[in-house]
Amino acid sequence: MNKTALKTAVAGVALLSMMGWAQAETVRVTVAEYSSKTGPYFEEAAKAFEEANPDADIQIEVVPWDVLLQKLTTDISGGANADLSIIGTRWLIDFVDQGIAAPLDDHMTQDFKDRFFPVFLEPSVMQEKTYGLPIAASARAMYYNKALFEQAGIEEVPDTWDALAEAAEKIGALGDDIAGFGLQGKEIETDVYFYYAFWAYGGQLVEEDGTSGLDTDAGYKAAEMYKSLIDSGATQPGVTSYNREDVQNLFKQGKVGMMITAPFLSNQIKEEAPDLEYGVAAIPAGPDGDRGTYGVTDSIIMFENSQNKELAWKFLDQLFTTEWRAKFTSGEGFLPVNPEVAEQPAFADNADLKEFTALLPDARFAPVIAGWEEIAATTSDAVQTIYLGNGEPKATLDAAAEEINGILGN
C-alpha cells in the first residue's frame, strides 16, 4: 500500500469514527459509592444532562469506595478507564506524575473558580495547575454523649487532651460496657486517629527537613497518652478490633462518651438513633494550644486519554452548579465546598456542621507525597503495636519513622 492510500484509509477511518461520535457522544464517569444515595444522585444528574444535551450519553459506574483504587489501577493499566472519575485527593499526585490526569485550567473561568472555597480547591493544585475539583469534603470533630456526661457529673466539654483523659476515666467508671473515649485501632484511618493527639502536641507528619515527624516528642507523648487511656480502662477494651464503623456503632448505642469522626455520623444518628442526646465540639487542644483536624477532600478528575473532554467538562460544569451541589452535599452529609451552598439555611443553620466548619482553619490534609498510602499503613502498624503493648512507644515510633524516611527517599 502506498503512502497516499494509507493516508486516505486513515482519514476515512477517522472520519467514520467521528461520525460515530457525532450521533451519541459518550462520557463514562466512575463514582465512589459514599452511601445508598450516591448512585441515584448521579443517575439523576446524568439524566438531566442528557435532556439538556440530546447528543450526549452519560454512563455512570458506581464503585464501592474500598475497591475504587483497585478498579482504577486495573482500568488504567488495561487502557479501559472512564472519562471522569472520583478519586481520593491524596492519590492525585500519582495520577499527575504519571500523566494520567488532565489539567483543567483551560476550561476554568474565574467565574467558575469563584464557586469554590479556595481552601478546598488548593489540595488538587499541583505544579500550578488544577487537576481535580473537590466533589466531597469532610473534616473531623469530637462527638460526645450528653447523657453519659451528665451521669458522670462532667459539666464542661473537654477542650484539652488532659481534660479529655480525666472525663474519659470518669465516664469509663460508670459501667463495664461503657467507654469514656472511643479509640479506633483497626483498618482505614487508624493512623489518622493517632494524628489528632499527635497534632495537638505540636507534631508534624513531615518535618521541614523532609523526614518523618513520628520520632519526636509530640509522637511519643501522643502515643503514651493513648496507651495510658487504654491501660486505665478509659477506652473500649480491645481497641485493635474496632474500625471506625465499629466505634461509631458503639457511640450510637450510647456506650461511648466521646469519639472523633466525620460529619456523616450526625446523619446516621438522625436515622438510626434519633433519641441519642449528643453534641459536637472541637477536637481537644494540646498543652500549647495546638490542635488539628483531618481535612479530606475527594476530587473528580478528567483523564488525559479522554476522547470527549469538552462534553465531560460540560457535565462537570453542571455537577458544580449550586442546585446540584446542595442536593449532593445534604444527601451525603459532607461539608459544603461552595459558598453559595454553605449560605443556604439547611447548612447555615445546622449546629453540628457549624462545629466542623469552625475547625477548618486548623484542618490538615494528607501530605501530597507519592507513596502516602504506604506511610499511612506503616504508621497504623506502629500505633497498633503500641496499643497492644507489644512495643514501647518511643522504640516503635523510631522504627516506624526510619521506615517512613526510607519511603520518603531520605
Added chain:
Amino acid sequence: MIRSPLTNPYVLILPGFLLAAFIILWPLYQLGTISLNDVNRFGQLRGFNGVENYVAVFTDPDFLGALWRTFIWTGGIVFGTLIVSIPVAMILNEDFYGRSLARVIIMLPWAVSLTMTAIVWRWALNGESGMLNSGLQGIGLIDQNIQWLARASTAFPVQIMIGILVTIPFTTTIFLGGLSSIPDDLYEAAKLEGASRWQTFREITLPLMKPFLNISIVLNMIYVFNSFPIIWATTQGGPANSTDILVTYLYKLGFRFGKLGEASALSVMMFVLLLAFTILYVALAMRRERT
C-alpha cells in the same frame, strides 16, 4: 493399528490445551514480564530492571512473617479438616434415621459464598455485640468478653477454625465417595474374624481411603494456600500485619501501595512455591502407593 492423525491423542487434547494456555499460561507470561520490569502504580511498564522486584520482596521483613504464617495457615486448615472430616464422613456413611437431613446440613455452608461466611463471622466475633461471646457467656464458659480479633494470638486460631469449617463440606463429599467404594463384605469378614472397630478402621478403611485422602490434601492445599476472604474480611491481616498470609500481603502490596512490580514478583514466587509443594506431595504419595 493405524490411527488417523485426527485421533492422535496429542491432537485431541490440543483444543483443551489451548484454552488452558489462554487462561493460565498467558497471564503467567504477563506476570513474569511485569515482575522483571520497573512498573508504575498503574501497571505501565517503565523498563527492564532484572530481579530487583524479587530482591525487594525478599528483603521486606513482613514477607518472611507472612510466609511462615501461610505454612501454619495451610497446614492447620488442611490437616484440621482431615481430622474432622473423616469421622463426619464415616458417621454420614452409616445408615441412620435422618441421614439425608444430616448430609444436607453438613453441605449447607458450601452453598454460601466464602466472603459472606467470613463477614458473618466478623460480626459473630465482635467483642461487645458478637454472638460468640454472648453464647460462651450463656453457657458459662467465660465471664468476660473476649476481644477475639484484637490480637493475633486469638484472631489467627479463630481464622484457621473458620477455614476448617468451610473446608469440611467439600472434603466430606470426597470422603463419602471413597467410603461408598469400599465393599461391605470386607467389613463383614473382619467382623467374623473378631476385629475391633479400631482395627477395622486402621487396616481396612484407612488404606482403602488413601487415594481419596491424597486428592483431598492436594486440592485443599491449593485452595487454602490462596484463600483470601476469611482473613481479609475479619482482620485485613492486622493488627500490625500479625495475621497476614502471603495472599493478603500480596493484595496490600499491589492495590494499596501500588507496587505492582513487587506484587507480580511475589505472585510468581507463590505460584512456584505451590507448584513445587504439590508436585512433591503427589510424587511422595505415588511412591508410597507403588511400594
